[in-house]
Amino acid sequence: MLSKNYSLVVIFFLLLPIYLIPQTADGSLIDCNLAYTTTSSKLINEYSAEDFYVLGLCEYQSNNYIKAYDHFISAKSLGFADKKVLHKFIAECRKKITNLSENELPILESNNQLEVNNYKHKVQVYLLNIIFIFIAISGLITSALLIFKHRTEKSNMFLGFFLIVTSLTLIELVFYWQDFFSYTPNVPIYRVLFFLIAPSLYLYLKTKHTETFPARKEIIFHYVPFFIVLLFLIVLYNLHDTNNMLLNGMDWAMNSNWVKAIHLSAYLVLIIADFEKINKHIARGFKNWMLTLIVFIAILTIFIVARATFEHIYVFDYISKYFIAVYLILFIVALEILMIIQPNIILDTIQIQEANKPKNKYKNSSLTANMTISVKAQVLDSLNIDKIYLDNTLTLTKLANKINVDRYSLSQVINQELKKNFYELINDHRIEEAVRIIKTKPTIQVVDLIYECGFNNKVSFYKAFKKRMHMTPKEFIEKKDK
CATH class of the missing domain: 1.25.40 (Serine Threonine Protein Phosphatase 5, Tetratricopeptide repeat)
Structure with missing residues (x-):
């Protein structure tokens, strides 16, 4: 033994x-x-x-x-x-x-340039990741404003979803890059969230220039790829059968950059086709905003195609993620700046120019003559008595809710009875108010005048004032003083 x-x-x-x-x-x-x-x-x-x-x-x-x-x-x-x-x-x-x-910790030698460069690189990465987190959080705050504060315009909900997705993607990337988080999921959540980006932007743009909210079936249809990939994720990582061809195929589809590139390309084609239908019938500001979103998706598609082509190169995979993250950061910042400078471009419904609308647009309308007279009277009372145009958050939907009528009927009455579209009507009254204020307060500053007459930014005010008065507000004030 x-x-x-x-x-x-x-x-x-x-x-x-x-x-x-x-x-x-x-x-x-x-x-x-x-x-x-x-x-x-x-x-x-x-x-x-x-x-x-x-x-x-x-x-x-x-x-x-x-x-x-x-x-x-x-x-x-x-x-x-x-x-x-x-x-x-x-x-x-x-x-x-x-x-x-x-005593056991090594001292960084001054002549070891590789160690010094590595240290500098880590500091730069930490600072960059802090910026990523800061802007991602600001993106989540902006998305909350779009979904809750500006929900009267339904299109803003889809833009809010888009911002949530991009912000959460940035936050997860930071978790993945920072060593102290020890975040190593088998499949990062952002690969699933990716399938919400293009549909959300498409539905945002489509809802923005139509007067009806997309049907539930249409919304579900566009978000089906997201739910399928989410289901794959749940099934795939609860069944650990590496020899199952179906599971392997699911894993490839969920992680393949080529699948993502095809998905983005399909929505890029849909958005361009939608843009072509209304290109000649919308104002320049809205047109530029739609083109910006088209370019955004086009560049993102190029990034994904490049990742699919060179995915076998580890360094390119790592660097390309940083490029995409920086790209998303720049877009979020640009969007937030536009919301401050030109909020109507981001938040309001795109108005199709009346001259280019078909003559039989309202042929199926249920409005009777008496209803038309009633709605018109309520609109004029809201403008002349209540001065609702002084509300700088006023939208077609908000006015419709105030006078208890659907926005489609309200739009019809304004277009047919008052011979203007909604924003032309509101801005006419705002400029008339501005002129009255200038006459009663000759020393008023232009910056104060902007908000007193109902506008919420300088650019929109100057453009509307010059269109109607054929001179700038400053020129009008100086001319009045002479």
Whole structure:
């Protein structure tokens, strides 16, 4: 019995050196001397994710935990395949490093330029990620304003959904990039959220220039890809059968950049076709905004196609994510600036010019002659007595709700009876109010005049004033004083 136990002990000590030799992710043994020799013949920017992982294992085995940690992080940034094993080593290195005393921590040598550059790079990444988080949070706040404060214009709800998706995508990317979050999902949520981007923008633009909200079936139809991918995610990661062809196909479809590129391209075609129908019938400001969104989706499509084409290059995959993140950041900032400078372009319904509308537009209208007279009287009372035009958040829907009529009938009465569209009618009264204010308050500043007569930004006020008075507000005031 003793002899048998002795034999087991001998076998254990004979096999112990094998277990101490570092292994790759697939369990094969590593020759660290060969690894150091192989990598020394390369430039550091030529190292693959596997190279960094192997070097990290060797440094870990030598108890050089800080160097091992840096190598493992580099392997992660280049998209090392076995993320579970990699993050296990990263976590172990963190524990080991925090247990080191100050005397054991290495001092950064002044002549080690590589270490210095790596440190600077990390600081830059941290600052960039802080900016990403800050703008993503501002995007969520803006989306809340669109969905709740400006919900009277239904199109704003879809723009709000778009902002929520892009903001959450940015936040998740920061979680993925920052090491201290240890965020390594099998499938990032932003890959599922991606299928909400194009449909939300399409429905926003379509609802913006029509007087009817999309039917429930139409909305569900456009969001079906999102729900399918979400279902795939739930099923796929609760069934761990790697030999199942259906599950493998689902996994490919959910992660394929080519599928995403086709999805974006389809909506790009739909939006361009929709734009072509109304291009000649809308004001320049709305036209430019629609073109901006078309260009946004076109560039995003190019990014995704490039990622699909060069997805085998780890460095490109990593860098392209940063480019897309920066692109989304710039778009959110531009959108928020436009909401301050020209809120009517973003928030209001696109008005189709009356001259280009078909003559039989209202042929199926249910409005009777008496109803038309009643609605017209209520509109004029709201304007002349209540001065509703002084409300700088006034929209067609808001006025319709006030006089208890549907917006379609209200639009018909304004167009047919008052021979104007809604915004022309409101701006006419606002400019008349501005002229009255100037006559009673000759010393009033233009900046105060803008808000007193119902406008909410300088650009819209100047444009409307000059169109009706054929001079700027300042010129009108100076002419009156003479």
